[in-house]
Amino acid sequence: MTTAAVENALLTTFDVGRLRLRNRVVMAPMTREASHDGTPTPAMIDYYVRRAAGGVGLIITEGTTVAHEAARNRTGIPVFHGDANLQRWSELVAAVHAEGAAIVPQLWHVGMDRKVGDPPDPLVHPAGPSGVDLHGAVVADPLSSAQIDDIVAAFGTAAGEAQRLGFDGIELHGAHGYLIDQFLWSRTNRRTDQYGGDIARRTRFAADVVRACRSAVSSDFPIIFRLSQWKITDFDARLAASPAELEEIVSPLAAAGVDVFHCSTRRYWEPAFEGSPLTLAGWVRHITGLPTIAVGSVGLRDSDFISTLLTGAGAAVEGLARVAEFLNRGEFDLVCVGRALISDPAWVNKIAAGRHDELVPFDAADLARLY
Template identity: 45%
Template structure:
């Protein structure tokens, strides 16, 4: 059952409560549930608990739900990243289609839209007996630059044998994304999202530290977009022209928080331009704090703002919304709820971005959007909620 909404015009976040059409999908408001991995899918399938988890976020007023990242059928797509991330979902056959169709059927009556985020963990995945980790040049990055909480596992991943894939093996991975996208449509999802950030496979092709290839899949900054472009095209073919495609990108990597894909707006355009042309409808700029200036020497414009300015595409902001600390600052400690929505609104109304993605706040409280709409106090964050079932 959908919650009864109060007069939206009286809400302190009224501008964020307006609908938005992205290709053939119209979402009822601009507040989006960001994708968050929870490892609650035994046998790679969502169960009743996952169905209820997403249904409650729709009932709580979230306009668009982006699911936890779902792997393709490639043997090295998902596994343990050294953080205990097992029980991860896949699109790998009719059983997975049927399981996610149950989630979609539970969410739609709430009025929310729902799309899956597809990923391949690439060099971030611990190798196992089934397959080694998969990286463009067989390279993880410098484990000494990883975050403190992750550095020991990073050293283990970096020390393992990570072969350099052939051009044909890379093409097979692209096809796997297309198959996953087709299965997402068979499950009834409203569109598709791609995880092209944070050091995972798509991002590892964009980043010069992990992509040292020449030829088809490597080269200069623009040429390093080839893998992402082919993945986008494969997914666009699978989902058709009416469904929206969202692409998440980031400067920082889990291998190195200080990493940057681009040092200038011109360099960023070299990366985002081909992605936009390939069929992306909305670029979601993942930063640790949503309003951090992307290029301080140029202006105080955020990464999402620059993406919109450079490509003309819709964009989304994500990072630290509703809290006083960024996500990776709360891995082992709590964060007070912080109503930074006035700052979000200021930039939203200035036209920097079109949607606002909320992560930990919605993980912690399925009715966070409703509370924000009513102007109620926002809850604090406890890292134990990373394993919540609410």
């Protein structure tokens, strides 16, 4: 595939709801713990602005937590509530828009990834569907129905604030073993009420969150839902064992109001299920008919982010012909780039200018400065 063909695939516009993206490249949400006790800092704003100036079409912010006492577990994680914090997010939106990019916040609750004694308040216990951590140990009481209602409402409130502040949509973090995913996953959801049991009931909490967010925003305000098979504690976990099980999860979410699914995998090109070449993003797109975002080692040579981040290793630049091929055949609609944008904020502009040979390889040392 020619360089021009790669550029054409990546750099065409894309519409979702009222939003027109200038290209198909999305900046991945990457938790950096760079806020000041939950408040976005000027350096944090500059970090996003540099990637916007570098040409990305859409920025998904690092996870930012909704207004629930157990939603975060580290003080450097930003929060999405409180007048001072929301004002700083508003400044970030304006600065990113000035560079021509769209931006959405990733709304997050860590659930049982929080440990007893974690900050910011060590007296607050973790919150999850069954009080079961990601290893299967019971460490807290299950959430009550009233507590579930409060968390659902907190997501809805955050979505409404996002639209008020001028964001271009929201992303709900329903992946990697955090709270929404903990309801979806049988290992962490042992409930016997309407929120637990079979896949349909385990999906109810996620669908309720989507509905709360949809009710809080306009009908053309995009809602992105991030999902994954793997978890932060189990890279081989399977949320769905077959396309039929996957359909039981994503179809109710689509009906509840999701506009785009962000399908998180370790290597975007790998088939999701035995016997079919379709990727996770491809299967979700096939099932729902909705746009999907693919993520996982985009632009990096056969190297997943888990190994490079945990070992401190780098990852060489890979040609983008395979990404373009998947886009052109309709496997997915958008591509999410993470580590490549850490080391090279101008990644998209270099591709647009045909300067592929100038793309900078990922180096884990860049994580320390995140310039």
